[in-house]
Amino acid sequence: xxxxxxxxxxxxxxxxxxxxxxxxxxxxxxxxxxxxxxxxxxxxxxxxxxxxxxxxxxxxxxxxxxxxxxxxxxxxxxxxxxxxxxxxxxxxxxxxxxxxxxxxxxxxxxxxxxxxxxxxxxxxxxxxxxxxxxxxxxxxxxxxxxxxxxxxxxxxxxxxxxxxxxxxxxxxxxxxxxxxxxxxxxxxxxxxxxxxxxxxxxxxxxxxxxxxxxxxxxxxxxxxxxxxxxxxxxxxxxxxxxxxxxxxxxxxxxxxxxxxxxxxxxxxxxxxxxxxxxxxxxxxxxxxxxxxxxxxxxxxxxxxxxxxxxxxxxxxxxxxxxxxxxxxxxxxxxxxxxxxxxxxxxxxxxxxxxxxxxxxxxxxxxxxxxxxxxxxxxxxxxxxxxxxxxxxxxxxxxxxxxxxxxxxxxxxxxxxxxxxxxxxxxxxxxxxxxxxxxxxxxxx
Numbered sequence: 001x002x003x004x005x006x007x008x009x010x011x012x013x014x015x016x017x018x019x020x021x022x023x024x025x026x027x028x029x030x031x032x033x034x035x036x037x038x039x040x041x042x043x044x045x046x047x048x049x050x051x052x053x054x055x056x057x058x059x060x061x062x063x064x065x066x067x068x069x070x071x072x073x074x075x076x077x078x079x080x081x082x083x084x085x086x087x088x089x090x091x092x093x094x095x096x097x098x099x100x101x102x103x104x105x106x107x108x109x110x111x112x113x114x115x116x117x118x119x120x121x122x123x124x125x126x127x128x129x130x131x132x133x134x135x136x137x138x139x140x141x142x143x144x145x146x147x148x149x150x151x152x153x154x155x156x157x158x159x160x161x162x163x164x165x166x167x168x169x170x171x172x173x174x175x176x177x178x179x180x181x182x183x184x185x186x187x188x189x190x191x192x193x194x195x196x197x198x199x200x201x202x203x204x205x206x207x208x209x210x211x212x213x214x215x216x217x218x219x220x221x222x223x224x225x226x227x228x229x230x231x232x233x234x235x236x237x238x239x240x241x242x243x244x245x246x247x248x249x250x251x252x253x254x255x256x257x258x259x260x261x262x263x264x265x266x267x268x269x270x271x272x273x274x275x276x277x278x279x280x281x282x283x284x285x286x287x288x289x290x291x292x293x294x295x296x297x298x299x300x301x302x303x304x305x306x307x308x309x310x311x312x313x314x315x316x317x318x319x320x321x322x323x324x325x326x327x328x329x330x331x332x333x334x335x336x337x338x339x340x341x342x343x344x345x346x347x348x349x350x351x352x353x354x355x356x357x358x359x360x361x362x363x364x365x366x367x368x369x370x371x372x373x374x375x376x377x378x379x380x381x382x383x384x385x386x387x388x389x390x391x392x393x394x395x396x397x398x399x400x401x402x403x404x405x406x407x408x409x410x411x412x413x414x415x416x417x418x419x420x421x422x423x424x425x426x427x428x429x430x431x432x433x434x435x436x437x438x439x440x441x442x443x444x
Contacts, residue, residue, distance in 0.1 A: 001156055004200045004237060006043035013040050030065050034074055037062040038157070041081050045159040046201050049241040049277030050088035055081065076105050076114050077157055083121045090280035090317040092128055099125045113151055116142045116162045120169060127172050128281060130320035130385045136173040142166035152197065161202045164194045168209035172321065175216045178388025180425035187213040204233040204242045211249050216389070218429040224253035244273035248286050255293040264293045284310040285322045288329055295329075300337045304330065324381040324390040328397050331374035334367045335401065372401055392418050392430055399437060412441040 001009045017036050020029050037058050044055050062078040083098035099121035106114035123138035146163040155161045167190035174183035187210045194206035211226035227249040234242035247270030255263030267290050274286070287310035294303035307330050314323050375398040382391035395418045402411035419434045426432070 001039070001042055004046070006046045006238065009043040010040065010047065013043070030069055034062055034065040034069065034072075037065065038074055038077055038081075041077070042156060042159040045084075047238050047240065049279060050084050051278035051280070053278070055085045059085065076102060076109075076117075079105065080117055080121060080158065083125075087121075087125055087128065088279050088281050090128070090283065090313070090319050092125065092318045095121075095125050096129070112145045112147075113154055113162075116145045116151065116166065117154070117158060119145070120162060120166050123166070123173075124169050127169070128319045128321055130323065130387075132173040132176050132321075133386055136170065136177060139166050139170040139173065143170065148193070148196075155197065155199055155202060159201060160205055161193065161197055161199060164190045164197070164202045164206055167193065168206060171209055171213045171216075175213065176321070176385070176387045176389050178392075178422060178425075180217050180389065180428050182424070184213050184217065200233060200237050201239060201242075204230050204237065204239050207233065208242055208246050208249070211246065215249055215252060217425075218256075220253045220256040224250055224257075227253065241274065241277055241279060244270045244277070244279075245286075246270070247273065248289070252289045252293070255289075255296060260293060260297045264290070264297060267293060280313070280317065281319060282322075284313055284319060284326060287313070288322060288326050291329055291333065295333045295336050300333045303333045307333070320381075320385070324378040324385070324387060324394060326378075327374045327381065328378035328390070328394045331371035331378070331397055331401075334371040334374070337367060368401070368405075372398065375401065388418070388421060389430070392422070392434060396430070396434055396437065399441070403437070403441060408441050412438060415441070 013036055017033065020033050020036070023029050040058050041055070044052060044058065048054055059078055059081040062074070063082065066072060066075045066078055079098055079102050083095055083102060086092075086098060087095035099118070102114075102121050103118040106118040119138040119142035123135045123142065126132075126138065127135035142162065143166045146166065148163060151162055167186045170186045171183045171190075174180075174186060187206075191203075191206040191210050194202040197203070207226050207230035211223045211230060214220075214223040214226060227246045231243055231246040231250065233239070234246060248267050249270075251263040251266030251268075251270060253263070254260075254266065267286075271286055271290065274283075287306050291303035291306040291310075294300065294306065307326055310326050311323075314320060314326070375394055378394035379391060379398065382388075382394055395415050399411035399415040402408070402414075415434060415438055419431070419438060422431060426435075
């Protein structure tokens with residue numbers, strides 16, 4: 001395991017578990033079986049993914065053994081591994097319950113190493129359900145407790161270095177709360193720490209998160225570069241999940257560069273690979289990027305269908321961290337269709353020298369009203385979550401619509417308020433576009 005020879009590690013540990021069955025005394029078997037079950041987690045994570053059935057079987061058995069033996073120091077990692085299984089499957093109520101059990105146990109034992117992992121579990125779960133301030137608080141608590149000299153050995157029990165994972169997971173709430181520069185700094189710190197570890201999974205994990213951070217910042221070339229590095233390492237080492245998510249992110253970057261159909265093909269392949277591992281968490285985000293790509297390809301109805309599927313996932317799982325983003329994209333895809341219909345009407349009128357059919361105009365008006373309703377809903381969700389970056393994007397979409405409708409003053413007032421809130425990230429595409437639109441609205 002220390003050499004990341006994960007398949008061989010699984011073979012040895014599995015052979016040991018089979019040999020245990022030959023021991024005559026069941027009470028003597030239990031402690032050794034528990035130790036072997038816990039050891040299986042790291043190589044299973046790397047080769048099968050967090051949500052593989054083998055993970056649940058292994059750690060459900062470990063929990064039974066903990067109960068059989070009596071509470072031991074091995075109860076915490078057992079609960080933690082079950083947490084990550086349910087979290088990645090987007091069974092978030094079960095994940096929250098397990099994260100809470102981890103935190104309660106770690107606080108009772110007053111063990112910093114356990115507290116780091118418990119704060120990571122709570123931080124991630126809270127982020128998934130859309131409580132970004134609380135998520136940030138827990139992840140920063142984990143970062144503050146981390147000591148590389150004392151806690152690096154946790155890598156081989158939990159599959160990843162906790163100093164790396166806490167810093168990388170903090171990227172999500174920091175960006176969503178409106179701190180894009182702090183998010184990128186946290187991602188780079190996690191990557192730097194991972195490079196020092198000589199632990200391939202932690203490094204591939206970090207490369208992917210840096211890529212995703214650049215994706216949120218809409219820095220497509222940097223996102224592609226880091227995604228390709230993550231994919232290369234993941235494929236060399238057999239890290240199925242990281243290869244899948246890296247492929248989706250590379251697909252997004254290619255789409256943003258105009259290679260739309262190639263990007264869609266890659267994205268669909270990565271999404272299928274991810275689903276094959278049982279992973280569902282963050283699926284609304286990946287679906288939203290695919291829908292956006294369909295819009296760029298002129299396949300707006302397909303994009304809207306994907307977004308409707310993702311909203312069903314949100315309702316079924318309670319994963320709300322990208323809910324505002326999905327509603328905003330629904331509005332944008334509707335407006336894209338409207339603009340296409342307006343172009344069709346102009347072409348028809350030019351050819352026939354006759355006004356376009358009235359029902360088309362009525363349909364366009366309806367679509368514009370529907371898009372506005374989606375932008376307002378996205379805005380409401382973002383404000384309730386204190387998600388300033390989602391609020392900025394929803395405001396930009398709404399302000400552009402109002403500008404077209406002649407409501408320039410209202411658009412300027414709404415946009416200037418959210419733009420004035422930001423204290424960093426002024427080189428990012430979102431804030432640059434907001435500044436340009438404010439100037440255009442002021443001139444009008």
